Amino acid sequence: MKNKNIKPVLKWVGGKRELIPDIRVYYEFLNPNKYVEPFFGGGSVYFDILNVLGDSHKNTSIINDVNVDLIQLYRDIKVSPNDIINCCKELEKEYHKYGYYHIRSHFNGVNREGVVVDKYSGIIRSSSLILLNRTCFNGLYRVNKKGLFNVPQGSYKNPKILDEDNLFKVSDNLPPVEQILNKQFDNIDDINKGDLVYFDPPYHPLSTTSSFTSYSGNFGEEEQLRLMKYFTKLNNDGVYVLLSNSSSPFIKSIYNSFNIIEVYCRRNINSKSSSRGKIPEYLILGDYVKKHKF
Numbered sequence: 001m002k003n004k005n006i007k008p009v010l011k012w013v014g015g016k017r018e019l020i021p022d023i024r025v026y027y028e029f030l031n032p033n034k035y036v037e038p039f040f041g042g043g044s045v046y047f048d049i050l051n052v053l054g055d056s057h058k059n060t061s062i063i064n065d066v067n068v069d070l071i072q073l074y075r076d077i078k079v080s081p082n083d084i085i086n087c088c089k090e091l092e093k094e095y096h097k098y099g100y101y102h103i104r105s106h107f108n109g110v111n112r113e114g115v116v117v118d119k120y121s122g123i124i125r126s127s128s129l130i131l132l133n134r135t136c137f138n139g140l141y142r143v144n145k146k147g148l149f150n151v152p153q154g155s156y157k158n159p160k161i162l163d164e165d166n167l168f169k170v171s172d173n174l175p176p177v178e179q180i181l182n183k184q185f186d187n188i189d190d191i192n193k194g195d196l197v198y199f200d201p202p203y204h205p206l207s208t209t210s211s212f213t214s215y216s217g218n219f220g221e222e223e224q225l226r227l228m229k230y231f232t233k234l235n236n237d238g239v240y241v242l243l244s245n246s247s248s249p250f251i252k253s254i255y256n257s258f259n260i261i262e263v264y265c266r267r268n269i270n271s272k273s274s275s276r277g278k279i280p281e282y283l284i285l286g287d288y289v290k291k292h293k294f
C-alpha cells in the first residue's frame with residue numbers, strides 16, 4: 001500500500017511520527033511473521049509498518065493498549081466507521097452550541113461542579129474521545145486519581161474534528177477486531193520467534209520536575225523493570241524486539257546489555273519555551289540487529 005499516507009486518528013502524547021525514519025531503519029529489511037505493538041497509543045509506527053513491509057500485515061498484526069476508551073475507539077472505527085462519522089458530526093454541533101466542558105462532563109459522567117450527568121457510552125463515547133482530543137489543550141490525554149479526564153479546553157477557533165477519508169482508510173487498515181486488545185503489555189499471547197514487536201511505553205522521566213512525571217503516573221520504575229525483563233525474554237526467544245524510551249540514566253543502566261541508539265526528537269518537555277529543543281531519546285535494539293550488516 002505504498003504512499004497511502006494514513007494519518008493517526010488521534011494526537012497522542014509520545015507520538016512517534018517525527019522519529020519514524022530513525023526507527024524504520026531497524027525493521028525495513030525484515031520479513032517478520034507478524035507485527036505486534038503492545039503500547040499502541042496513536043499508532044504511527046503501525047501505519048508505517050503497513051507502508052514499508054506490506055499491507056498484508058494488517059491481517060496478522062496485534063495492537064494493544066491498556067487504555068480501555070482508546071481501544072474501544074479503534075474497535076468502533078474498525079467495525080462501524082460510518083457511525084463514528086455521523087456521531088462526530090452530531091457532537092460537533094453540541095460542542096459549538098454548549099462548549100467543550102459540556103462534552104467533557106458527559107465523557108466523565110460528572111460535571112465540573114461534581115454533579116452527576118449522563119455518561120456517554122458506546123459509539124457516542126468513542127466519538128467524544130475524538131472530539132475531546134481535537135479540542136483539548138495540546139491533544140493531551142490525562143486522567144486524575146478518580147479516573148476523570150481533566151485536560152482543559154484548548155484555544156482553537158475552528159478545530160477540525162474529523163478527516164472522513166482518513167477515518168475510512170484507518171478502518172480498512174486496522175487489524176481484525178479480535179486482534180485489537182486491551183491488556184497489560186506482557187499479557188499478549190501468541191508472540192513467537194520471527195515476530196516483530198515494537199514497544200513504546202510511557203517514558204521514564206528525565207528529572208523529577210519533568211512534566212513527563214505526571215504522564216508516566218502508574219508506569220514507574222517497577223513497571224520499567226518488568227518491561228525490561230519481558231523485552232529480554234522475547235529477545236532470547238528469537239523475537240525481533242525494538243523499544244523506545246527516554247535517555248534517562250536509569251533506562252541506560254537497565255538495558256546495558258543491549259545496543260542503545262540515540263535518536264533526536266523535538267518535544268515540549270518543559271513549559272518554558274526557551275528550553276524546548278531537540279533532546280535525545282533511546283532506541284533499544286534487540287540482538288537480531290547485530291546479525292544485519294549496516
Ligand SMILES: C[S@@+](CC[C@H](N)C(=O)[O-])C[C@H]1O[C@@H](n2cnc3c(N)ncnc32)[C@H](O)[C@@H]1O
Pocket residue numbers: 012013014015016017038039040041042043044045064065066067183184185186200201202203219
Ligand atoms: C508513549 S504512548 C505510545 C505512543 C504511540 N507509539 C504513538 O505513536 O502514538 C504509551 C501508551 O502506553 C499505554 N500504556 C500505559 N501503561 C500500559 C500498560 N501497562 N500496558 C499496556 N499499555 C500501557 C498508554 O495508554 C499509552 O497509550
